[in-house]
Amino acid sequence: MADGMRTGRSRPETAVRVATRVVAYAAPEPREGERALAVEMPVNLVYGSVPYAVMMATPADLEDFAYGxxxxxxxxxxxxxxxxxAVERGEGGLRLLVDLAPGRLREHLARKRAISGRTGCGVCGIEDLAALPRAETRDASTAVSVRPEAIARALSDLGDAQALGRETRAVHAAAWAGLDGSLVAVREDVGRHNALDKLIGALIRAGTDPAEGFLVITSRCSFEMVEKAAHFGASVLVAISAPTSLAIDRARLHRMTLCAIARADSFTVFCGDERLGAWVA
Incomplete structure (x- = not known):
């Protein structure tokens, strides 16, 4: 097949539609809706039956991906x-089987190494789908309650708090806001994962209680961002851009509240609206 899907099965979806509730600050109640989300899926690259790396990717043009x-x-x-x-389905994702010429395969196996330092679209240092990171499942605090106006305040103040972002227009930011929406800490980095890691590091060094606020990120929300938030113990995660399908799955798994597509006039609740007050629920 031209797209490299040689499993005899239909090719995986690259987008899914999910039901949403859109919260407009000036409206009396949320608006029911539907939105298309990009599919994020773990892809295990395998050479000569030996797993090499797991990358997070949209399941399209995977043969091109194997070559590149x-x-x-x-x-x-x-x-x-x-x-x-060739592509085959594995436990929890896809396996991309790359058939190397015999001489090249021997050389590859002789110098096989784990990937390190790649967080933009892959999972650093793991080789098999079963090793896909997952934070310990715990009950996120049900006592946390964040009003929509607190989210609006945090979003409004975040722009002024991004010093490097104003200067370069080329970095992501992650912020911790109190339950009233006041910004407590902001960290920036060229990598969205790095910005969140820096923020969480600052919070744990300060002994911050995860039940005393919520996270705001300026990037899209992929599953790794949810996992990092879950490792910290955050109950509420707000993202300026859209989440992926796997991010929503993981947020539900960790019983977190996930709000995204957060703008000056509205945000979209994807799961966990019980923490946003009776007005939303």
Whole structure:
């Protein structure tokens, strides 16, 4: 098949539609709606039956991905060192099976290494789908209550708090806000994961109680961002951009409140609206 899906099954969806509740600050009640979300899926790259890395990706053009990844990682020097690529479903994701020419496969296995330092679209240092990170499932605090006006305040103040962002227009920010929406701490970084890691590091060094506020991130919300928030113990996560399908799944798993597409006039509740006050629920 031209798209490299050689499993004999229908190709995975690249977008899903989910029911939502859109909260407008000036409206008397939420508006029911539906939104398309990009699918995020773990893809296990396997060479000669040996797992190499798990990357988070949209499940489209995976044969192209196999070739490009293999070249840029230095596994091959040219396309003719790959005899083919096929996709099969694995436990919790997809397996991308890359068939290397015999000589290249021997060289690859001889110098096989784990990936490190790549957080933009993959999962650092793991090789198998079963090892996909998941924070310990715990009951997020049901005592946390965040009013819509608190989210509006945090969003309004966040722009002025992003010093590096104002200067460069090229970084992400992560913020911790009190339950009233006042900003307590903000961290910035060129990587969205790094910004959140920096913030969480500052919070745990200060002994911050996760029940005393909520997280705000300026980036899209992928599953890794939810997992990081869950590791900290946050009950409420607000993202300026949209979440992925797996992010919502993980937020539900951790019983977190996930709000996204947060703007000056509204935000969208994807799960956990019980923490947003009786007005929303």
């Amino acid at each position: 990844f293999s070249l840029t990682e230095g596994i091959v020097a040219s396309a003719d060192e790959i005899r083919g690529a």
